[in-house]
Amino acid sequence: MKKKNTLTIPFLMLATIGAGMLSPMQSAVNGKLGEYVQDGNLCAVISFASGLVVMFAIIISNKTYRKQISSILSLIKKRKVPLWNWFAGLCGAMVVFSEGASASYLGIATFQTSLICAMLLSGLLCDRFGIGVPEKRPFTLLRISGAIFALIATLLVVSPQWNTPHMLLLAILPFLAGLLAGWQPAGNATIAETTGSTIVSITWNFIVGFTALTIMLCIRILLGKASFVFPDIWWMYLGGPLGLMSIALMAILVRGLGLLLLGVASTAGQLVGSVLIDLLIPALGNAVYTVTIIGTLVALFGAIITSIPDKKQN
Incomplete structure (x- = not known):
């Protein structure tokens, strides 16, 4: 057995x-899509729509899934779980919006590092104050150290942009998205438990995100602030499916690894994959600085030490 x-x-x-490398791939696709349509909001709508097509195909093909998703409105009315859980999909909408608006300009490594570090900080705060989690987890030396490394990593990866204020403003987008996304898993888990299906939970997330983004886009179109165009490059529609593949693989792999090892390994995949994409695909036009690589390693180290369980909890 040991062998x-x-x-x-x-x-x-x-x-x-x-599997973790799928996340920077999604950022790269959505980043180029956002650059193509010149609108982060429209990019996010297209990405969510492509993911929804896949999820609806899965839901329609299964009777149990159809029954579970049709029960959502009644579950919301019964208020069995806090209302905010049903709107966790807005966090994903913010992440995809920031991908379309800033990923291609910042570079995938800078974008992903800023996003991951903010998610790490958000997760620590949510654990500490019991936001969306069953039990509060106090700050420990390792967890505080991990947060400090996350902040240092963020400063390192954005440091090449100090002389370009507009780029620094773009770097704030993935950081804010990461702060929101840090508590999204808690809402998703609650929905999955309430409906009895992770597939239904993911689909509901896409519905909420897509609806909010579409309403925003329609208002902007009516005000003459946006227009709707379809990209004619097929791979620009792969952002949503890539995100779904990542979620599905993580759901399978967590059974064999557990949350601790899964979190560390997926973070490694996201960070290493981000640097490799910027280095190996020059067509993206993203420069990789030495401080970007250092910041990526610092972020990975911060994620690792934050994931080490406290001895008091063992």
Whole structure:
């Protein structure tokens, strides 16, 4: 049995690192889409729409899923869970919006590092104050150290932009999105438990995000502040499906690794994948600075030490 575990865990870790790389791939696709349509809001609508098409196909093909998703409105009316849980999809909308508005300009490594560091900080605060989690988790030396490393990493990756204020403003977008996304998993988990299905929870997230973004876009179109165009490049529609693939793979891999190893491995995949995309795809036009690589490593180290369980909890 030990020999099997020795072989299985490294394989699952590598698979999770690979799955984590789907996130920067999604950022790269949505970033180029946003650059193409010149509108982060429109980019997010298109990305969510492509994901919804896939999710609806899955829901329609399964009777149980159809029944579970049709019960959502009645569950909301009964107020069995706090209302904010049903709007967790707005966090995902903010992430995708920031991808379309800033990822192609900042570079995937800078974007992902800023996003991940903010998610780490948000997760620590949510744990500490019991926001969306069943039990409060006090600050420990390791967790505080991880937060400090996250802040240092953020400062490092945005440092090449100090002389360009408009780029610094763009870097704020993924950071704000990450702060919101840090508590999104708690809402998603609650919805999955309430409806009895993770698939339904993911679909509801896409519905909420898509609805909010579409309303915003329609208002802007009516005010003459936006227009709707379809990109004619097929891979620009892959942002939503790439996000779904990442979610699905993580749901499978967590069973063999557990949350601790999954979190560390997926973070490694996101950060390493971001740097590789910027380095290996020059067509994206993203420069990789030495401080970007250093900041990526610092963020990874911060994620690792923050994930180490406190001895008092063992």
